[in-house]
Amino acid sequence: MSIVAANPQLSPSPQSETELRMEGLWRVVVLNDPVNLMSYVVMVFKKVFGFDEQTARRRMLEVHEQGRSVVWSGLREKAEAYVFTLQQWHLTAVLEPDEAH
Amino acid sequence: MKRIEVKLALPVVAPLLDVIKELADSLSRNLAAPLALKDLDDEFQAAWRDELLSTQNEEVRTLLSLFDDEFFSDGVVAFDETNAEIIVRACAAVRLRLREKYLKPLGDEALESGDLDLMTLDEPLRRAFMCYLFLATIQELIIQHLDDSILGT
Numbered sequence: 001m002s003i004v005a006a007n008p009q010l011s012p013s014p015q016s017e018t019e020l021r022m023e024g025l026w027r028v029v030v031l032n033d034p035v036n037l038m039s040y041v042v043m044v045f046k047k048v049f050g051f052d053e054q055t056a057r058r059r060m061l062e063v064h065e066q067g068r069s070v071v072w073s074g075l076r077e078k079a080e081a082y083v084f085t086l087q088q089w090h091l092t093a094v095l096e097p098d099e100a101h
Numbered sequence: 102m103k104r105i106e107v108k109l110a111l112p113v114v115a116p117l118l119d120v121i122k123e124l125a126d127s128l129s130r131n132l133a134a135p136l137a138l139k140d141l142d143d144e145f146q147a148a149w150r151d152e153l154l155s156t157q158n159e160e161v162r163t164l165l166s167l168f169d170d171e172f173f174s175d176g177v178v179a180f181d182e183t184n185a186e187i188i189v190r191a192c193a194a195v196r197l198r199l200r201e202k203y204l205k206p207l208g209d210e211a212l213e214s215g216d217l218d219l220m221t222l223d224e225p226l227r228r229a230f231m232c233y234l235f236l237a238t239i240q241e242l243i244i245q246h247l248d249d250s251i252l253g254t
Contacts, residue, residue: 031137034209035196037237039244040189047252083138087153090193094137 025098026079028072030091032063044089045071048082073098104181105246107239111176117232118168124198125161133157133194157194164191180243182250189243189251192236199236203229 030041038060045056049071062069071093072082079095086093132153136146167178167188180188203226204212211217215234219227243251 033134033197034212035200036193037240037244040193040240043189043244043248043251080138080141084149084153087132087134087136087149088156089190090134090157090197092134092137095140 023076025073026076026095027070027098028079028082028086028093029068029096030059030063030071030086030093032067033092036091038064041091044086044091048085048089102181102183103247103250104179105242106177106179107242109172109176109178111173113231114168114176114235115173116228117235118165120199120228120232121161121165121195121236124195124202125165127202128161128194128198129154129158131198133197160187160191160194163187164195180239180247182247182254185243185247186251186254189240192240196233196236199229199233204233 041060041063042053042056045051045059046053049056051059059069059071072079076095083093083095132150136150136153138146138149141149163184164187167184172178200212207217207226207230212233215237217230219230222230
């Protein structure tokens, strides 16, 4: 899904600014909204990330009480796919660089 | 296949369907939860948006299709593993749009708790808030009884 997905048929070229920006690890952050039910958010986390009940509930409470929760970290392409899926479930999610790595 | 049937009070629910139908029109053009990724390529962002809108439209159509002629004769709606996920998502989309269009003046705290005296609200706001609660009830029923169906797909 990434816009920088490499085409293996093409010969290497100097990396663009966009490509450089997309490297490294990214966090998927779910933001709070006052509408979606707690039980709904728990179910979505279990469904999308395969969390167990306890983990899903903990992440949901982070979103609810702190306004955000980092639910996944990894390569940009997969992070984008998770944001897209969360958006399909009508949750608001953003990507941010994982500065810890 | 697990299935739940819910008998609804037609005089209560019928006016709420008008609210949902009105919002369906707006949801056909706008995402319930706006895209929050700002650093995507324009073309890529448009493709995402189109795909999300298409899914959202299908969800809302499925929700509205529950309330067909049969519903108006017996007042019963049914949920099972074939429609549970799509309906629970449609309810989320419509609830988000209800907040945008009608419910913001009530404040987020009231929307989160659902704790409001309906009798203090003007008619359009009262109907919108009842619709908001009605859709939340459908979501809770589905999550409570058909959670396994959704997680298993």
